[in-house]
Amino acid sequence: MGRTVPTFTMVIQQEMDGWSKFRRGLRREDQEALDDLFRAARLQLAGSAYAARPIPFESIAMSMLLAQHRTIRRLEQLAQQLAERVQKLEGGTHEGEPTLGADAAGPGDTPNHRMAV
Numbered sequence: 001m002g003r004t005v006p007t008f009t010m011v012i013q014q015e016m017d018g019w020s021k022f023r024r025g026l027r028r029e030d031q032e033a034l035d036d037l038f039r040a041a042r043l044q045l046a047g048s049a050y051a052a053r054p055i056p057f058e059s060i061a062m063s064m065l066l067a068q069h070r071t072i073r074r075l076e077q078l079a080q081q082l083a084e085r086v087q088k089l090e091g092g093t094h095e096g097e098p099t100l101g102a103d104a105a106g107p108g109d110t111p112n113h114r115m116a117v
Helices: 007-020 020-024 027-040 045-051 057-092
Strands: none
Touching: 007 020, 007 027, 007 045, 007 057, 020 027, 027 057, 045 057
16 A cells, blocks of 8 residues: 655655746756755755644745754854954954954844844
C-alpha cells in the first residue's frame, strides 16, 4: 500500500514548484537567493516533519528565518571580534568613543526603533 501523506521533502519540492513562476520573474541573483532559502528549509526536514503544521509553508518559512537569524548572529559575532581587534591595535578605547557591541545601534538606529527579543 502507498503513502497517504507526502514526505516533507516532497512538500518542499511542491512548494518550490508552486513558486516557479515567481522565481522566473526574479533577477538572476534573486533566483539564487530564493534557491538558497529553499535549501535552508531542506536542512530542517526533521523539525518540519515533527512539527506537522496544518500549513506546511509555515515550517518552511520558519526554517528560512532560522537560517537568516543564524547568519545574522554569526555576522554580529564577527563584527564584535573585529571591533575588539581594532581596539587592541589602536591601544584601547579613547574616552568618549562608542564601542561596537551586540547592543550597539546601527547607523540611523535609535533605541526606540529597535525590536526587543
